[in-house]
Amino acid sequence: MVTIRLSVPETATAGDIIEIKALIQHPMESGFRRGSRGEVIARDIITRFECIYGGETVFAANFFPAVSANPFLSFHTRATTSGTLRFRWTDQNGQTWEDTAEIAVT
Amino acid sequence: MKAWLALPLLCWLAACARSETSHDFAVERPEPAVSGTTFLTPETQALQEDDFANPGYLWVDRGAALFLATMPDSPSCASCHGEDGGGLIGAAAIHPKWDEIDSKLVNLEGRINECRTRRQHRDALDYESDDLLALTTYITNLSKEMPLSVEPDPRAKAALEIGKAYFNTRRGQFNLSCSNCHTENWGQTLRGDTISQGHGNAFPAYRLEWQSIGSLHRRFQDCDTGVRAQPHALGSETYLALEYYLAIRGANIPIEAPGVRR
Amino acid sequence: MDQPVKPSRPTRRTLLIATAATTAFGWLARPALAAPGELAKAQAALFGDREIRKGRVDVTLPPISENGYSVPIRIDVDSPMTETDHVVQVAVFSPQNPLPNVAQFKLGPRAGQASIETRIRLGGSQAVTVVAEMNDGSLWSGSDETVVTLAACVVL
Numbered sequence: 149m150v151t152i153r154l155s156v157p158e159t160a161t162a163g164d165i166i167e168i169k170a171l172i173q174h175p176m177e178s179g180f181r182r183g184s185r186g187e188v189i190a191r192d193i194i195t196r197f198e199c200i201y202g203g204e205t206v207f208a209a210n211f212f213p214a215v216s217a218n219p220f221l222s223f224h225t226r227a228t229t230s231g232t233l234r235f236r237w238t239d240q241n242g243q244t245w246e247d248t249a250e251i252a253v254t
Numbered sequence: 255m256k257a258w259l260a261l262p263l264l265c266w267l268a269a270c271a272r273s274e275t276s277h278d279f280a281v282e283r284p285e286p287a288v289s290g291t292t293f294l295t296p297e298t299q300a301l302q303e304d305d306f307a308n309p310g311y312l313w314v315d316r317g318a319a320l321f322l323a324t325m326p327d328s329p330s331c332a333s334c335h336g337e338d339g340g341g342l343i344g345a346a347a348i349h350p351k352w353d354e355i356d357s358k359l360v361n362l363e364g365r366i367n368e369c370r371t372r373r374q375h376r377d378a379l380d381y382e383s384d385d386l387l388a389l390t391t392y393i394t395n396l397s398k399e400m401p402l403s404v405e406p407d408p409r410a411k412a413a414l415e416i417g418k419a420y421f422n423t424r425r426g427q428f429n430l431s432c433s434n435c436h437t438e439n440w441g442q443t444l445r446g447d448t449i450s451q452g453h454g455n456a457f458p459a460y461r462l463e464w465q466s467i468g469s470l471h472r473r474f475q476d477c478d479t480g481v482r483a484q485p486h487a488l489g490s491e492t493y494l495a496l497e498y499y500l501a502i503r504g505a506n507i508p509i510e511a512p513g514v515r516r
Numbered sequence: 517m518d519q520p521v522k523p524s525r526p527t528r529r530t531l532l533i534a535t536a537a538t539t540a541f542g543w544l545a546r547p548a549l550a551a552p553g554e555l556a557k558a559q560a561a562l563f564g565d566r567e568i569r570k571g572r573v574d575v576t577l578p579p580i581s582e583n584g585y586s587v588p589i590r591i592d593v594d595s596p597m598t599e600t601d602h603v604v605q606v607a608v609f610s611p612q613n614p615l616p617n618v619a620q621f622k623l624g625p626r627a628g629q630a631s632i633e634t635r636i637r638l639g640g641s642q643a644v645t646v647v648a649e650m651n652d653g654s655l656w657s658g659s660d661e662t663v664v665t666l667a668a669c670v671v672l
Contacts, residue, residue: 151312165628173312214618217465218309222633297578446665462583
């Protein structure tokens with residue numbers, strides 16, 4: 149069970165620049181660590197993040213192993229229309245996690 | 255040990271315990287007693303204070319969901335303790351505590367497992383499992399900012415003595431006791447760290463080193479390994495006694511939950 | 517950061533260890549030299565041989581990172597973020613890591629503001645470089661340094 153936290157303002161005025169924060173529980177195993185017997189611990193990371201709002205990807209990120217575990221992001225977007233913001237994380241194997249948040253724009 | 259060493263050793267030990275009074279439960283305590291937050295960089299302090307980005311909240315959220323989860327023939331935690339956990343505000347501040355039914359000391363993990371097995375007809379959760387960490391972090395978060403208020407219980411006196419002895423005994427290749435660093439040298443730097451007073455008031459804590467939330471017992475394991483001593487098992491009687499001693503030694507220090515430490 | 521008032525107490529043997537450790541800390545805290553080869557290759561892979569000019573990109577790292585596993589970074593790019601003048605991409609590089617690429621962020625006029633915060637892993641003290649690509653193809657960069665310290669009780 150992967151826990152996700154989102155911070156999106158519930159309301160905004162059209163044209164406002166709003167800050168969005170997203171946090172997801174994930175070990176982001178870099179592939180550079182070694183276990184107690186010296187064996188390499190295999191890489192297991194989220195490689196992509198997307199925020200889709202008003203039918204458009206308004207922000208995206210490519211992650212490499214140097215992004216910390218439980219990756220945190222803060223970015224900005226303009227409030228355009230009321231509706232749903234979709235957030236999607238994709239890992240190196242193509243597994244995805246999604247969550248949504250609603251915004252009312254006046 | 256050679257007999258002639260005994261007297262200076264006893265004097266030294268007595269000096270270590272210089273603030274002990276005739277009261278049975280007196281514990282030596284650094285003054286002023288401050289939380290480990292004091293010894294962190296501003297950025298780490300800010301991360302702990304951040305109500306959104308503190309990664310420990312991922313476990314608080316998970317714990318809140320587990321708290322509400324129902325199963326067939328098994329009441330949820332919320333059915334007794336309230337949907338918002340209201341019935342457990344203050345619980346973390348008074349644990350470890352003497353358990354009346356089993357006649358032993360229990361910490362929060364032990365109490366949760368007791369409830370799960372006896373009252374919820376569910377399996378006990380393994381120490382340091384994600385679910386148990388989530389529940390302890392959630393429940394400790396309910397007591398956020400409350401002062402540590404563990405009452406020294408006469409029935410748990412043996413545990414207090416064991417905890418105190420452990421804290422003051424040198425161990426490991428480095429031959430250091432907890433008190434060497436955390437009572438005698440707190441505030442000094444060791445490598446890049448400033449040594450804290452070792453209270454444990456911020457646990458379960460998100461340690462940057464672990465990249466995860468972890469329990470106080472896990473921290474004890476790291477401390478013991480850090481001085482190259484054999485660590486004890488998570489949930490062991492020794493660590494429970496040490497946890498009890500620390501809670502009394504750290505009395506009135508506010509709980510930080512979820513804590514963030516390096 | 518405020519230091520608590522330290523009560524005077526007799527010097528103990530542990531202070532010898534602290535002294536040795538502080539010396540070790542001094543050695544570990546040496547500012548890292550950028551490895552130009554690795555960094556240049558990583559930037560070329562993304563941007564070809566286009567000129568990267570210094571400016572317009574503000575990078576903020578803590579002066580001391582008490583754990584390399586989680587270093588907060590803030591990036592602000594000076595851009596009006598209009599349809600005709602905006603940041604298209606922001607790329608973060610850590611020259612002293614095993615891999616120089618840290619993250620790439622895709623922006624656009626809808627971003628409103630080119631400000632990003634995240635947390636990254638750094639393998640040692642270094643200057644982290646950030647390159648911003650504008651919609652007109654121009655490249656701008658900024659950097660900041662941090663000292664990555666080692667824990668007291670290293671559990672290795």
